[in-house]
Amino acid sequence: MGLSVLSHPQDKEQLLTYFETHIMHILNWLAAFSPDENGGITRLLYTEGWLNTQQALAVKMASHGLETEFDEVGNLFGKLQGEDRHAPSIITGSHIDTVVQGGKYDGAYGIAAGLLAVNYLQQQFGKPKRTIEVVSLCEEEGSRFPIAYWGSGSIAGKRDFEQIARLRDMDEVSFTDAMRECGFGEGSGRSSRRQDIGAFIEVHIEQGAVLETEKAAIGIVDAIAGQRRMKFEVTGEPNHAGTTPMHMRRDALEGASAMIQELRREAMKQGAPLVATVGQLNVQPNVPNVVPGKVMFTVDARHGDEEALGSFCEWVMNTFKRLAEERDLAFSGMEWFSERPVPMDAGIKRHMDEITEELGIASMRMVSGAGHDAVMFEHICKAGMLFVPSRGGISHSPLEYTAPSELAAGVLVLAELLYRLGYGEER
CATH class of the missing domain: 3.30.70.360 (Alpha-Beta Plaits)
Incomplete structure (x- = not known):
């Protein structure tokens, strides 16, 4: 098909350097909102730190020219409106919550990568044919309340308010009260359930050591185990x-x-x-x-x-x-x-294979042993995931680390994929 985000092959290193600088700026900025007193980041659902982060992200999305909106559970969307208002949206992003004393890459990288890639595409190519959205999902980890995938599950219709009505955290705070305290809850805004999504792309750190061991820069997820x-x-x-x-x-x-x-x-x-x-x-x-x-x-x-x-x-x-x-x-x-195992969309995987080959970025197909939000989106749309390496395979820890150059490679592949899906002819 040929690349679209690079005017000339020699632009690759320059663009990688640009992404490298800006992705670290966004990740360090996000990490500053919820530092844990014992190290790392603790950003649990519907806490003050969580709310401050989501609200700050909404401001940043708007400053990048995106239309922002929260749904009733606190998922945040930044929309780059497409020419065809009836075409299903292309969505990229991940979850903003963390585990206790987590790192600054898990979840947050997918949001930062999406924001950076979409901002670059808008600057270079203007309005897409199909709407592209960046989502900061309210919750995935299950770290505060005994339920996981609350954000993506609400979008996919696999989570609802009845399921959380009696849930409480370790301090006996009810899920409903915590949600209301942050300004969200049933009827507080747009319904979370979506039926207008054509594809969901999640970029994530691997949280394992396979890519590092195999010396591959990108993992193309075949299936979530x-x-x-x-x-x-x-x-x-x-x-x-x-x-x-x-x-x-x-x-x-x-x-x-x-x-x-x-x-x-x-x-x-x-x-x-x-x-x-x-x-x-x-x-x-x-x-x-x-x-x-x-x-x-x-x-x-x-x-x-x-x-x-x-x-x-x-x-x-x-x-x-x-x-x-x-x-x-x-x-x-x-x-x-x-x-059950959740296979990722064959067409999206094929695009990723082509993109990494054309960019000269070493990639490999792999299975994700951990669960991710793409599991929920697969119920309602095409879903795809790509991984970047995690040093030593460490995650859910303040020691989690991915080199800026590896983060930038993920953004570059994501930008090209979003160009094909949002600006190209293929839906």
Whole structure:
């Protein structure tokens, strides 16, 4: 197709330098609104810091010539109106909330990248054929209240006010009261539900070390991994650690340990993108001189392919049961959480492949092991994601870091993609 944002190939480095300088300016500016006293950034939904950030972003969007509007849950939109007012909007952005003591890149980078890319396109090419919007989603992390994807889920019709009516945070503040205190809530503004979106593009830090290890500058997300969470209980017989011979023991912890080791071996054998994690372990009676009588533990398994994930989880159940029977241990297991893999749009992925090749930027296809707002948007429109590297794979931490040059490469690819979708012929 050929590039559109570069007049000449030699302009690439100059444009990357421009994006590098400006993306760091925006990210540092955003980080200043919600510093955590213990380091990093804590910007939880419907807090003073969250509200100040969204309001400041609205002013900045307006200064860039965008029409700004909040919806009733506090999602902020900056709109660059297109010539065809009836065509579905192209939206880019991410979430503005953080975890406790988070970093300044997670979520915020997608908003900053969108703002910078759209501002550049407007300056260079004027009004697009189709409306392009930058969104600062109110919430994704689930850090304050026990619900996630509140922003994107409200837009997609997967979250509603009934779901949050009884929710409270750790300080017993109700979700509804916190929302109202910030000026939002049911009937406070435009309905969050959207049915006029043609595509959603989310740019995000990887939050893993794959791109850094593979020396790729851009990750083109094939799919967001499905998740299965299971919990298991292994029961043997608690007994004296000194007087019970080894061959007479019904050691629940030894049995659970065998299961965990077998889980790792099989996950390593199957390889990426499958991952499996034992994240919680409870041993009873959990004292030094008693053979453990009961162990409860969890398994979190993720994969980008639904059939492969289901097959692995079936293997887990059958293998754990066999290992328990071999040791004369009682065993029970259940799956308590299941979320299907979400493939990203094939056309958007194809554009990203072409763009990175034409720009000479090293890229790779990959599965996202973490959930993102694109999961929700996929229900109502085409959705695509691109990643930039995270140093050491660190995220959700004040130590999270991506080099400015890598951030700039993501903005450049996003700008070209938005040009194709908003200014080009293809819808």
